[in-house]
Structures are given as structure tokens and as C-alpha cells.
Amino acid sequence: MARTATLPEIERDAPIPTYFKVGGRADRMAHPTSIEELQACLNAEPDLRVLGDGANLLVDDAGVSELVVKLDHPAFRNVEINESTGIVTAGGGADLAKLIHACVRTGLTGIEGLIGVPASLGGAAFMNAGGAYGQMADVVKSVTALNKQGEIVHISRENIAYAYRTSGLFDLIITEVELQLTPGDPEAARNRLKEIMDQKARTQPLAAKTCGCVFRNPVLRHDLEGIGQAHQRVGAGLLIDRAGGKGVSCGPCVVSARHANFIETSPGASASDILCLIEKVQKLVHDRFDVQLETEVVVWRRSS
Secondary structure (H helix, E strand, O other): OOOOOOOOOEEEEEEOOOOOOOOOEEEEEEOOOOHHHHHHHHHHOOOOEEEOOOOOEEEOOOOEEEEEEEOOOHHHOOEEEOOOOOEEEEEOOOEHHHHHHHHHHOOOEOOHHHOOOOOEHHHHHHHOOEEOOEEHHHOEEEEEEEOOOOOEEEEEHHHOOOEOOEOOOOOOEEEEEEEEOEOOOHHHHHHHHHHHHHHHHHHOOOOOOOOOOOEOOOEOOOOEOOOEOOOOEOOHHHHHHHOOOOOOEEOOEEEOOOOOOOEEEOOOOOHHHHHHHHHHHHHHHHHHHOOOOOEOOEEEOOOO
């Protein structure tokens, strides 16, 4: 397809901000200001990397060579809320937490269960972010995205292959998400949000430098007494805890004593320390329960 926009300014040797606050840099980074500039980036480098909120991301200390694109311009962060219909339309770069608070203020419910999940809206929709109080698949009505050819595609909910921590929207850059929420009483919505926030604050290290949950909750291949039965999905944090993983460390990185599926970092930590700890925890759980934990956090490594 024809593209008239030129590439946005390219930043060299750019830091890649993540919640872990460690890791390498991007050889090149762009901040497109329009769909057309994003299309120009794709035209120049179809295998570019998209940086969301940096929450569910660990960048290897060596950094990355591919062009990194961050959708942090207002063009990708707009939010439109229809209080009467409950339909919310927002850019893929919109901050999930701010969006949740904005919806709750108008009495819209259905997304408040994701409070405390650090993410951009596009990233949350792409990975089907969620937890005990709900998931993105519950509220997504449609997504608008660019494919690798730079073509704009619109995908309705029934055509999105949502499952646990996946959407099937591979090789797409989500530029806009349409949500269907439920109109209601703002005070009741605020109370529900506060209840969820309080519960998460009691059980998760929200104030620490973490990326959220590090590992996916696995499906058991065999019965584990006191934990679960075969074919049941169980909490990775429970397995790590029962395997004695709380407090295990590599350098300045440690498995949280509050929730074992979180890794906390301290000053001086590196991505290598976190990767070391991930491998240590995986071995601990495998040796104890014969369960292989898969990471939920995405790891970027230099390809050339």
C-alpha cells in the first residue's frame, strides 16, 4: 500500500524503560506521531519491536538491534468514553491504570479487576492480561491494528482467539481497542475498585520494582497432593512457594516474600541477575514437582 509519510526521528542508543529498571538499550528507537508514521516504520523494518508500558518486559543487558517503536504520542493515547452505552474506545498506547480510573469515575464496570496490572491498553489486549478478578477478553469488543504490511485491520471479538495470556493476534500492532463495559453507579464502582486494590496491596509487592507476575500459571500433567489435579491450572506462585522459592536470590534480585511469582530488584541489579533467578526458580519447581514453568514476562535479546 502507498505510504506518503516519512520516518519519524530516530533516536540512537536509546534507553528502554521497563518496570524492572534494568537491561540494555535500543540501537534505534522511534516515537511515531501518527498511523502514517507508524506505517513508514513498518515499511522500513517489518520486524520492528513495539514497546508498550515496559511492564511485562525484560531486556537483556546487550540490548536490541531492531528498531523499537513506542506508541507514547497523544495520537495513540486518546480515550473516548460513552457513559450511556458503556463503549470505551482508546488508543493502544493508553495507560491501563489511568483508563480504569477514568471508567470507574463514570460508573462503568467490567475492567476494574485489572487494576494493579501494569500495561498499556494495547499490550494488555495483546497478551490478554488478567488475574483472579478478570481478564481483557471479558471486555474487548474489537481491536484495530496494523499488520506487517502496514495495512489497517479491524478485528471483532468473535474473531480474536483469546485464551489464557494470549490473543492469537500475532504479528499485529494494536493501535486502538474498543471495550464494552457496563454502565452503573459511580460510587458502587469506586467501592469495588478500592476493594480490589486493597486486596492486591495485601498480597502483592506493588511498591517494589517488579514486572508483575514472572511465570505463567501452568496446567498440571499429573496430580500434586495439596496443590491440584492433572489438567488443572494452578498458581505458579503457589508452586514456587511450596518448593521453597520465597527469598531465593541472584545478586540483588530476590523472589518476593509477599508473592512468590514476583521478582524484586534492588540497586545494582542487571538483566543477567534476573535471568539467573528465573532459571533458578524454574529448576527448583521442576526438581520438586516435575513442572516446567514458562515465563509470562517477555525477554528481548539481541539478534545480531
